[in-house]
Amino acid sequence: MQTGHPGVYIEELPSSVRTISAVTTSVTAFVGHTRRGPLNRPVRVTSFADFERRFGGLTAQSAVAYAVHQFFGNGGTTAVVVRVAAAGTGEEACTTLESTEGHSACPVMTVHAKEPGVWGSRLRLAVDHDTRDPEETFNLRILDADGSTRETFTGLSMDPGHGRHAETVVNAGSALVRADVIGEGRPDPSGTVSKPFADELPGLAVELTVKIGDVEREFTLHDPDRDGEPPRNVAELALLLERKLRALPDAPGRRAFAGAEVTAFGSRLQVVAGSTDPRDTVRFLGECANDLGLEATVNPPVFPLAGGADGDPPGPRDIVGDEAGKTGLHALRDVDDVNLLSLPELAAYDSTDDMITVISAAQALCRERRIFLLADAPGSWADVDSVRAGLSAFDPVRDGQTALYFPQLQMTDPLTGRLRSFPPSGAIAGVCARTDAERGVWKAPAGTEARLAGVRSLSVRLTERENALLNPLGVNCLRTLPAVGSVVWGARTLQGADALDSEWKYVSVRRLTLHVEESLYRGLQWVVFEPNGEQLWQQIRLDASAYLNTLFRQGAFKGATPREAYFVKCDRETTTDEDVARGVVNVLVGIAPVKPAEFVVVKIQQTAGQFEI
Template sequence: MPVNPTYPGVYLQELPSGARTIAGLPTSVTAFVGRFGRGPQNVPVRIFNQGDFERSFGGLDRDRETTYAVAQFFQNGGGDALIVRVAPGGGASDVILQDDANVTALTATAGQQIGDASVENPGRWGDNLRIDVDHAASDPVTEFNLSVSEVRREAGRSLVLRTETFRNLSMTTTAANYAVPVVNDGSTMIQLTQGASANRPVPTGTQGFGGADPGAAAAGDSEIEMTVTTGTGGVTEPLAIPAADMPATMGQARSLLESLIRAARPTDMMWSQASVQLAGGALRVLLGRTGADYDPEAVVSFADTTGDLGANIGLVGGGVTENVQQYVVGSGSPATAFRGAATPGVDDTGATALALAGSRAARSGIFALEAADVFNILCIPEASRLDGPGAITNLTQVMAAAEPYCEERFAFLLIDPPPDVDTIDDALGWIGDLAAAGLRHRNAAAYFPRLRIADPLDGNRLRSVGPSGAVAGIYARTDGAFGVFRAPAGIVASIRGVGDLDYRLTDPENGLINPEGLNAIRVFDNIGTLVWGARTLEGSNILSPDWRYIPVRRTALNIEASLLRGLQFAVFEPNDERLWAQIRLAATSFMSRLFRQGAFQGASPRDAFFVKCDAETNPQADIDLGIVNVLVGFAPLKPAEFVILSLQLMNLQAET
């Protein structure tokens, strides 16, 4: 800050250097827009590996082409992806949580909080969610605990995939532990909404029985019958209590009851793995949940047959709160009066051009990426499957929206050939149709043929998939190993996990599609499956050569985006030589780093690039309009696409 001298002495003032640093942006963040079995819709979610993908979006799905593209991306070297799920026609599972008087307390819907918004997560996956409510809280009368679990039935057992627990929740809206924001902010599985009742009731616990001091029971043997009623009927077992084991406290009653229930049916896991909890003076019976016969809507009830212990500790008679074991999100058939109605989830009805292209106003489809800071590559694999044989009407609709959006966001688009494009004639016809539709763009590339990969969901039989996911992975792998300026093709661009191709190109056939700007994927003996082309869709021989090659275009995009972001400091600064010098210094430093990495032609920086921002580029007329003109040029590296070997015989002449 400026020094204000008021007394004789030495003052210290720290001055800024004036140097600005421009950091290069990433080059291979890949966005996938398509259908997935689960996940928030029209929200870009960043993932870094296949495990993230499976947890957030369900992994491979044989009915959803994009899931295979994401798997191929990570298998081939990708490490940073944005997933945008479109789910046309899909609906989210929900369930109503009620109090003992059948009044709606809360509605739980499959979804999660993204930023400041509560986003539904459509699909039948939500039907696998279970919610437990109990009152073993700090204040059992006004507070409750809520647990959410996702389960999967596997080999006759319930496998719990993940669980979230929220304790000491309140229904008072002004309380710090108010259930709705606490759960909504913390859960990745459900979102809560408050019921319409003005008194904000507390949801009932799942299976509670009121209790009293068991010591008041009459001496002597006692027998209680416990019945478990499921969707297939009821099972009743007697629980005999000898007089010598008569409990004196509710804690002893809990322990005794648990051991009797487990011993009653040792081969039935609903009984043998049951537990009894004591909360707020009430007993809660939880059945074992791993057995083949477990039913979350099972109801436990008790009856006295001899003695009065059952009635005394609240298992029968007044104070009984009979409810199902768990609230089942998405189950549509209430089992008891205290089990809230639910709506099953609905899977999406299939990809459509409108859903994939989306709307900028609604931030849906590809325009959901407006919420993403940066992405470099865009893949829309299911767009290639929207049309019937020989047609590209819907593909054109999607790509006509994607190409200008990629140009706007400094990104590169990969277009997959449709499944019926499986001969050289089909490929030439398809690339001609793209040209006729006006889809030849410098920010796009296409590859032929489609890949055949082992499908783990179909006994590892080969499945035809578009190459965009694998190619995007190779882009990322090449960028990491060499730089964005290196062509993602050739010997270093082997495709992993490919069993075969839909069509095997020969050299002459490769020579037909390469001049058209369609990149080949080839199989070479003893080498493998390689990407064998590096042209943009504007790379046809009859078009301008400036943006013919993918690495040249992607290098330019990275420079443009990095400088655009890095020069923001200049906005509103005084427009004079001092500002121009700062701009020159920052831009030159950035370009010099790229030169040292080998991004440009030329033996010296002077040969490789220039940065010009001075009085010549900024006449007074532009200064008066508030304009600063910066001119940056570079000599790009272009791939050696054709290697020509000349061989000449050399004749030796006899010495004389």
């Protein structure tokens, strides 16, 4: 700052403190089969309505769909869904649009559903030339099977140099379809399109025969006594013809005539039936129709997409996927914020070996990405004895970043209204999210506050004695308590078996540690390439301590003072001259997480005598 005259000068200096922000704790990933959606691509959804739009909602074949429904129903806020299908299965619905502008029909554009699945076969395309430039451009509408318009693209051109090139505009703007231009010329309009009318309309007091589908009717196009003055232009002719068609008697249960639409564009008419049934093609028959040019291009009212197939349910290999191709579980490598992982389809596997194979692959990803895995007990475990007998199969995957929950949930299936068993991991993830929001990630997602919403009962009703047999083995039990309902009544990881004596015994301790690790990992990125000296070390200590002190004040650590709760060490003891020469700075962070009060012991002693007041 330059000083030019006597006085007080003020200069604002940037703060040297870099805040370490807490990362998310309960974004849950679901991997498995869904009705629709992009294959092997993670999609973030923030409500079940969002899931329905992107993945087609509930279907009896999708355990993931129900798990996501239960996740949001129990307090979840954000999910990441990866759709997986069996390799080599699943087809996209498609159709090919043709053009007769060159007098012989030839294919000009193929339209595919954007994702594989039967859902794509419900899509319909409507094409018209009612644009500002009706001789060069066209409009494309994507409809549902019920006729409702889903998407509309106007003023499209087949010229690659045009600003509204059909392939470019549709592929960039559509969430439903993709288009490929394969020829020259515009797609023919849907429906029946007349030849061009001259400036002066011909005589219209003629008898016409029209056939829609298999229903044939006759009518007078213009009756001077009833219709008054004849139309003066093509637009007025379109209104007259539409009124006449809609007045014709329809077939029982049909609205082909009653909903007929006639559009004027340029000097032509386009006539379509009020139906999305491709069989309801409008045909004008006879010599009079030919004289009026109504026996021209004849197409169905819509062009249906066909051939969509959902594909076979994914097997273990499909869910594990390929790391190089980022398929299956490995699709999550492209997502930064994922804290929990649910694989609800595993509970239905007949082979425990297949289940362990997928869990093992999931654990490798979870360790690398600092994700906590919520595992469902096999659906074949029908009582405590079967759990104790089958638990040895989980010995190879006893990991501190995995928790196992038993038994399954009995809930009303929204599709059928009947009780059905569901794997609990989706609902558990929702409970974790709700607990994190209300209390913090350091609070165990268990206890009377961890109620399972919508649960009618449990597939196995456990007693306290049976719970006492499974809890020391690292199995988290779900219980039904009087006046409370169904709750999560266990908070141990798979390393939480008493015999293992692991430091990662509790779910809350492991999740808090993962949260701290990820927050520090992201919050200290600025350190890279900074001068490695005392000034840097002091700044690291300051930033990390400020972040940990915030957690301490919120109740994440035990101890009466910050000194008892955590420490951050970064100095010449942790970073030697050798480390500096190698470009390494070592930061040692220690925390004392609070552990859940798993066993509450109340001792009562009866005393003799009287109390003095």
